[in-house]
Amino acid sequence: MKKFFLLPLAFAAFGFASCSDEPLNAECDIESVTLGVDTPEEVFYHAYDATQSVPSTADSIGFLIRHYVNVESIPVNLTVTPGATVYVVGADGTESLFKNGSSLDFSDEQIQRLRVVSQDGAWSRSYKLNVVHDVPSEGDMTLDFETYDLDASGKYYIWTVTDPNAVNGLFGSGDPTWKNGNPGFKLSKSSAKPMDYPSVPLVGEGPDGSACVKLETMDTGAFGQMVNMRMAAGSMFVGEFDVANALKDALKATRFGLPFKHKPVKLSAWLKYEPGTKAFQDRMGKPVEGIADEPDAYLVVYRNQDAAGNRVMLDGNDVLTNPHIVGIARLPHHYVNPEATYPRDGGGDLESNDPIHGITSEWQQYVLDVNYYEELDPEILVNNGYSMVIGFACSWQGAYFRGSIGSKLYIDNVNVICEY
Amino acid sequence: MNLTKYILAAAFSFSAVVANAQEDSWAEWGPTNTSTNAGFIVRAGYTIGGTMPLPIPAEIRSINEFSPKGGATVGLDCYKMFSKRWGISAGWHFFYEGFHTSANVKNYKMSITMDGNTMGGYFTGCDVTNTDAWGMTIPVLATFRLSPRWNVSLGPYFTTYFKSSFEGEVYDNPDGVGYLRVDTPTGEKINMDRNNPATYDFKEHMRPWAGGIELAFDWKAMKHLNVFGSVDWGLSDAIEPDFDAVAFKMYPIYATFGVAYRY
Numbered sequence: 001m002k003k004f005f006l007l008p009l010a011f012a013a014f015g016f017a018s019c020s021d022e023p024l025n026a027e028c029d030i031e032s033v034t035l036g037v038d039t040p041e042e043v044f045y046h047a048y049d050a051t052q053s054v055p056s057t058a059d060s061i062g063f064l065i066r067h068y069v070n071v072e073s074i075p076v077n078l079t080v081t082p083g084a085t086v087y088v089v090g091a092d093g094t095e096s097l098f099k100n101g102s103s104l105d106f107s108d109e110q111i112q113r114l115r116v117v118s119q120d121g122a123w124s125r126s127y128k129l130n131v132v133h134d135v136p137s138e139g140d141m142t143l144d145f146e147t148y149d150l151d152a153s154g155k156y157y158i159w160t161v162t163d164p165n166a167v168n169g170l171f172g173s174g175d176p177t178w179k180n181g182n183p184g185f186k187l188s189k190s191s192a193k194p195m196d197y198p199s200v201p202l203v204g205e206g207p208d209g210s211a212c213v214k215l216e217t218m219d220t221g222a223f224g225q226m227v228n229m230r231m232a233a234g235s236m237f238v239g240e241f242d243v244a245n246a247l248k249d250a251l252k253a254t255r256f257g258l259p260f261k262h263k264p265v266k267l268s269a270w271l272k273y274e275p276g277t278k279a280f281q282d283r284m285g286k287p288v289e290g291i292a293d294e295p296d297a298y299l300v301v302y303r304n305q306d307a308a309g310n311r312v313m314l315d316g317n318d319v320l321t322n323p324h325i326v327g328i329a330r331l332p333h334h335y336v337n338p339e340a341t342y343p344r345d346g347g348g349d350l351e352s353n354d355p356i357h358g359i360t361s362e363w364q365q366y367v368l369d370v371n372y373y374e375e376l377d378p379e380i381l382v383n384n385g386y387s388m389v390i391g392f393a394c395s396w397q398g399a400y401f402r403g404s405i406g407s408k409l410y411i412d413n414v415n416v417i418c419e420y
Numbered sequence: 421m422n423l424t425k426y427i428l429a430a431a432f433s434f435s436a437v438v439a440n441a442q443e444d445s446w447a448e449w450g451p452t453n454t455s456t457n458a459g460f461i462v463r464a465g466y467t468i469g470g471t472m473p474l475p476i477p478a479e480i481r482s483i484n485e486f487s488p489k490g491g492a493t494v495g496l497d498c499y500k501m502f503s504k505r506w507g508i509s510a511g512w513h514f515f516y517e518g519f520h521t522s523a524n525v526k527n528y529k530m531s532i533t534m535d536g537n538t539m540g541g542y543f544t545g546c547d548v549t550n551t552d553a554w555g556m557t558i559p560v561l562a563t564f565r566l567s568p569r570w571n572v573s574l575g576p577y578f579t580t581y582f583k584s585s586f587e588g589e590v591y592d593n594p595d596g597v598g599y600l601r602v603d604t605p606t607g608e609k610i611n612m613d614r615n616n617p618a619t620y621d622f623k624e625h626m627r628p629w630a631g632g633i634e635l636a637f638d639w640k641a642m643k644h645l646n647v648f649g650s651v652d653w654g655l656s657d658a659i660e661p662d663f664d665a666v667a668f669k670m671y672p673i674y675a676t677f678g679v680a681y682r683y
Binding site for chain 1: 606
């Protein structure tokens with residue numbers, strides 16, 4: 001009869017069998033690449049340019065080198081997902097095992113192909129790796145938003161710049177595209193069609209009858225609510241959008257500016273604006289009385305390296321206020337300090353019911369002067385030591401998830417005028 | 421894991437006490453009504469347990485916290501003995517039960533659809549879950565008298581939930597690692613951390629019923645007073661089968677310890 005006493009024991013043993021062996025890693029990313037050159041400052045513009053961290057979405061990794069430098073074989077060090085194996089793919093498709101420190105031939109900007117296979121062997125990713133020579137450029141540029149296409153997933157639009165001064169002088173030939181929050185919106189609204197995104201092209205609706213861009217502040221639905229990000233303001237900017245950290249820290253995920261070797265003095269753009277008809281709302285989605293939404297447009301020039309030689313890249317927290325900023329142009333706004341003209345001396349943006357941005361619902365060209373706090377150092381300028389930001393948003397506090405759903409900013413024919 | 425300890429401890433104490441059972445008279449501790457050999461038992465108990473995938477999948481690497489919230493059961497059983505040892509019982513038990521758990525997961529496949537939008541892929545990090553359930557259980561058990569004072573009962577039960585919730589958060593594990601790979605392990609990597617966790621609430625996708633096996637031990641401490649322990653082992657998925665946010669079947673497994681008055 002004693003066997004009955006063992007019943008509860010048997011039940012317990014059945015259920016609580018210990019955890020099984022850890023599954024092997026399924027991921028196969030290159031997380032960072034370092035090119036092992038002896039004097040990085042002579043090959044690249046900054047010592048830190050010899051190492052690049054690679055976003056999870058990237059499959060093409062380009063290193064910008066000075067236009068007069070010739071490189072051949074360079075030892076390469078990769079950080080990959082633990083347990084993953086890397087192969088170099090030859091021109092004929094044959095693969096050979098890559099080991100950290102192996103030299104790859106980068107002469108004549110030739111592209112090296114790598115394939116990374118996950119620890120569990122079930123997944124692999126292919127990457128392209130090359131060096132790209134910097135191409136000298138003039139300063140002035142026209143950005144007309146005429147060249148756009150769907151992204152690789154076919155979900156949203158991407159705008160490519162075509163003006164050679166913009167491609168070579170600012171955006172870079174490796175990825176000459178405007179950045180915006182569309183990749184983040186895709187996460188929250190998988191069912192959205194390309195024209196349902198916050199940043200979209202409008203064919204034939206520009207002031208000259210060509211295509212323009214429409215930015216709209218949109219509701220992010222149930223998923224946005226899950227992560228306390230209830231809206232997505234349409235945006236267009238020069239820099240990087242780090243979608244990996246868009247949920248973790250949205251302000252940090254928008255990284256502004258790219259190196260520029262000229263002195264911009266004016267930003268001009270054709271704009272029109274329609275404020276959202278829904279009440280201005282805060283991050284929790286609650287309406288805020290007595291606040292009108294406002295659009296934003298700015299150009300910022302900043303020193304991209306600190307005194308210790310570290311990279312400085314502005315993000316959503318400080319794109320208008322970082323002490324490394326040397327010049328700024330922005331649409332007029334109210335600041336906490338009533339005397340302020342620019343955010344740097346403004347003590348913060350002041351939301352109000354009487355905006356002074358001046359953008360109307362009719363197309364009009366606006367010209368903003370760049371106000372410099374200090375003269376640019378020509379030696380630093382020629383060595384890519386300053387970065388330039390151009391940014392547009394349909395809700396000026398959209399980075400903080402504040403604004404009116406439905407606010408719309410239309411943009412076309414943006415020009416940057418440089419003194420030299 | 422705390423629950424394992426509870427159940428093992430309960431099992432050991434039962435075995436030990438049973439082994440020491442006295443040679444009491446079968447009649448003295450039999451049904452109080454000797455003409456019908458039937459009666460009622462009113463029960464009240466403390467309920468602990470959890471809703472969990474079984475066996476625990478390899479994607480769940482470790483369980484950081486498992487704390488049953490502590491529930492309660494009250495119920496009425498009718499029984500009838502057909503012979504010295506064999507009988508049957510059926511009852512109505514009303515209960516509240518809940519638990520809180522925090523687990524580290526690796527490449528945990530998940531997918532959530534809300535308002536026609538789907539987000540899914542492979543999550544690595546920490547998953548915190550809280551459940552609560554109010555409901556009624558009907559057990560139909562065969563009873564066997566192990567000794568004059570010890571009964572064991574085993575049989576199916578059926579539960580309907582008046583209200584049940586299954587909600588939680590995902591964020592980084594204690595090593596600071598928390599991310600979703602969208603769709604596949606090579607998809608976009610979306611980092612998450614505890615400062616801005618993603619929350620979920622699956623209460624609309626909980627099955628309104630459950631079924632399983634109940635095992636109960638009763639010890640007749642006094643003429644009318646029983647001490648009992650029981651386990652309700654769920655054999656049905658707690659979550660609707662067409663809801664794919666949770667890739668594993670989740671089984672409710674709860675134990676109740678308490679006292680009963682025997683009429």
